[in-house]
Amino acid sequence: SHEQETEPSIFTRIVRREIPATIVYESETVIAFHDIAPKAPVHLLVVPKTQQYANVVELAAGDPGLLADVVAVGRSLAEDPSLMKEFPLGQFRLIFNTGEAVGQTVFHVHAHVMAGNLQEGSLA
Numbered sequence: 001s002h003e004q005e006t007e008p009s010i011f012t013r014i015v016r017r018e019i020p021a022t023i024v025y026e027s028e029t030v031i032a033f034h035d036i037a038p039k040a041p042v043h044l045l046v047v048p049k050t051q052q053y054a055n056v057v058e059l060a061a062g063d064p065g066l067l068a069d070v071v072a073v074g075r076s077l078a079e080d081p082s083l084m085k086e087f088p089l090g091q092f093r094l095i096f097n098t099g100e101a102v103g104q105t106v107f108h109v110h111a112h113v114m115a116g117n118l119q120e121g122s123l124a
């Protein structure tokens with residue numbers, strides 16, 4: 001028998017430095033970087049390095065501690081004045097799109113950390 005081969009997600013390729021990103025935080029288990037197509041003045045992504053969870057529901061069920069880590073990283077990024085521009089520190093949107101119908105395009109769980117007004121028509 002053989003292991004199931006799963007294509008590396010775009011975010012796994014960022015973790016592996018196969019594609020560039022503006023990384024702002026990294027630990028053993030979590031990475032954070034600027035969204036390539038920001039929909040708000042501050043728009044970061046916080047991503048568990050493992051791609052085994054497609055969305056926040058799976059992550060919450062499978063590894064709630066890792067979900068808590070993602071939230072804590074979002075909070076700490078939002079405390080960083082160099083990332084938050086003129087926006088109040090520690091105050092931020094945390095968005096997890098769950099499902100194609102609401103705009104999820106990358107099925108490797110990620111939190112959008114946003115501040116400032118969303119671009120018109122954008123949910124994240």
Ligand code: 5GP
Nearest residue numbers: 010021034035036037097103104105106124
């Ligand atoms: P979703 O709609 O799945 O919740 O969000 C995926 C997000 O990933 C989008 O906001 C999109 O702009 C961002 N994104 C997609 N590909 C890349 C990439 O290669 N690099 C970075 N930094 N962000 C990406």
